[in-house]
Amino acid sequence: MAGITLQQRRRRFGVGALLPAVVIILAILAYPMAASLWLSLHHVELAGGAVAESFIGLANYAALLDDDSFRLAVSNSAYFSVCEVALVVGLGLGVALLLNHPLGRSGFFRVLLIIPWAIAPVANAVLWKWILNSNYGILNAILTELGLIDNYVTWLGTPGRALNMLLLVDVWKSIPFIALLLLAGLQKIPAMLYRAAWLDGANAWQQFRFITLPSLRTTLAIAIILQTLWSFKLFDLVYVLTRGGPADGTVLLNYLAYRQTFNFLHIGSGAAVANVVFFISLILAIAYIRMLRPGGRKVPA
Amino acid sequence: MQGKPSKLGRLSIQLGLGIFGFWTLAPIAWLVVSSLMQQQALTATPPDFSPSAFTFQNYVEVMNSAAALGRGLANSLIVAVSTTAVALAVGAPAAYALARFQLPGSGPILLMILATQMFPGIVVAIPMFIVMSHLGLIDSRLGLVIVYLSFNLPIVIWILHGFFLAIPVGLERAAAVDGATTLQIFRLIVLPISWPPIFATAIFAFIESWNEFFFALILTRQNAQTVPLVISQFAGQYQTVFGQMMAAATMAVTPVVVIAIIFRQSIMKGFTEGMIKS
Numbered sequence: 001m002a003g004i005t006l007q008q009r010r011r012r013f014g015v016g017a018l019l020p021a022v023v024i025i026l027a028i029l030a031y032p033m034a035a036s037l038w039l040s041l042h043h044v045e046l047a048g049g050a051v052a053e054s055f056i057g058l059a060n061y062a063a064l065l066d067d068d069s070f071r072l073a074v075s076n077s078a079y080f081s082v083c084e085v086a087l088v089v090g091l092g093l094g095v096a097l098l099l100n101h102p103l104g105r106s107g108f109f110r111v112l113l114i115i116p117w118a119i120a121p122v123a124n125a126v127l128w129k130w131i132l133n134s135n136y137g138i139l140n141a142i143l144t145e146l147g148l149i150d151n152y153v154t155w156l157g158t159p160g161r162a163l164n165m166l167l168l169v170d171v172w173k174s175i176p177f178i179a180l181l182l183l184a185g186l187q188k189i190p191a192m193l194y195r196a197a198w199l200d201g202a203n204a205w206q207q208f209r210f211i212t213l214p215s216l217r218t219t220l221a222i223a224i225i226l227q228t229l230w231s232f233k234l235f236d237l238v239y240v241l242t243r244g245g246p247a248d249g250t251v252l253l254n255y256l257a258y259r260q261t262f263n264f265l266h267i268g269s270g271a272a273v274a275n276v277v278f279f280i281s282l283i284l285a286i287a288y289i290r291m292l293r294p295g296g297r298k299v300p301a
Numbered sequence: 302m303q304g305k306p307s308k309l310g311r312l313s314i315q316l317g318l319g320i321f322g323f324w325t326l327a328p329i330a331w332l333v334v335s336s337l338m339q340q341q342a343l344t345a346t347p348p349d350f351s352p353s354a355f356t357f358q359n360y361v362e363v364m365n366s367a368a369a370l371g372r373g374l375a376n377s378l379i380v381a382v383s384t385t386a387v388a389l390a391v392g393a394p395a396a397y398a399l400a401r402f403q404l405p406g407s408g409p410i411l412l413m414i415l416a417t418q419m420f421p422g423i424v425v426a427i428p429m430f431i432v433m434s435h436l437g438l439i440d441s442r443l444g445l446v447i448v449y450l451s452f453n454l455p456i457v458i459w460i461l462h463g464f465f466l467a468i469p470v471g472l473e474r475a476a477a478v479d480g481a482t483t484l485q486i487f488r489l490i491v492l493p494i495s496w497p498p499i500f501a502t503a504i505f506a507f508i509e510s511w512n513e514f515f516f517a518l519i520l521t522r523q524n525a526q527t528v529p530l531v532i533s534q535f536a537g538q539y540q541t542v543f544g545q546m547m548a549a550a551t552m553a554v555t556p557v558v559v560i561a562i563i564f565r566q567s568i569m570k571g572f573t574e575g576m577i578k579s
Binding site for chain 2: 014028039116119123144277
């Protein structure tokens, strides 16, 4: 085993190796995070390039409660996140099960999974804007040819429909990663369990219900939390596809914070919205981290 | 799953795989196909798929008319490569230190690193914008690299930390007994056997930087615009020239998609396992 001096030398090396990274992360992130909180407690005015701030406590937050666009963004975000997570995790589990089946193990499907993940969100949004185009979009053409619709639909034309289209596009983009995550979890389940269950006469549903689901519980929980966090991060798609419209029908909290700050220059209020997103994310992040380490961490020396 | 291979079961699995394949592939196929079609063919009802409708003209037009796209591709390449290089140079030793030495505070540091991955960019965007303006780094590639480091460095540390933990310590112990310094051990023993994971992490960081949009939107104006920004503006300006729009989008995503397909195994393993293991 290592002696004291070796131990010390190793420590010194460790600190030296770790320090630059910690300093960089703190320098780039800690100040803006603190400043964002601070801004949200101020009335901020931009006048001729100069920033004038006056402390107003929680007034920015209080004002949000009476703000109709904030309320709408909250309900849009809640609807979007709940549906998005349910669809992505549900369909992602389906895809993972399919790809874990001997018939689905070919490399072709693995390639299929990686493509939507790798495509830039902006390019994805531009592509779907074209697919959903109300006059020349391929979706309208296909549905008409199949006789499923009589007239071309303006997919992004009404608030509710636009939000659902946003949901569709984001689900398409998000399924692969969650499917990969769940596939990794599925492959850790010992095949012996299924063999034993089969010998006991369990059918496919029973095997899924009593072996697959319980073994996947932690992975599923992680997938749900991560996907919820990511659903709050969604920005590119809203920006390119709808800019929040029509009638603010696709304004999510994240986009509202952006618009308040960078379009309307309501910096204090924008920061308050951003911090609401921050605190919701923080709670979920803590849940995620708890889930990763139920019983403390061990570091091999 | 184990069971008698019933015909019905087989059929439904194949059906499911078929639906999944179509659902995933159809939009991508349309991206590529419509980038190769003439405007009149695309705006016909229904679209005209006769052989004469196909052309490379969209790509030629995009390259000629949009100097912004070339600049965007160059900016994206420079920013993504620089970010990846710095993130690895700083992140790999840090990940090793966190995995191997029982340093005071390494638990909280890991938590902090993980936490940085959780928050939408808007949380830090406003102060970052103000700071960058003061530093004169708005619309500069350096500014983007600095900001991208803030989320790529933590990812690099997190993924590599998991890899280093998984390397058996025996080899390093033996080298230490032979009198190797810690730096020598890291450089001569740990790094050489860690190239595959380091490479996978590099690919991942590269893709994240290449695709980033939000900070590029806030922090660049024209000179430092990256490809996602060019594409979004292109779509705004020429949103009726559909074939060209798709040609631009295809050019923007192709490098990354090709890289991702070639290195899919290491990316998948590295990232998914890093996310579900501590």
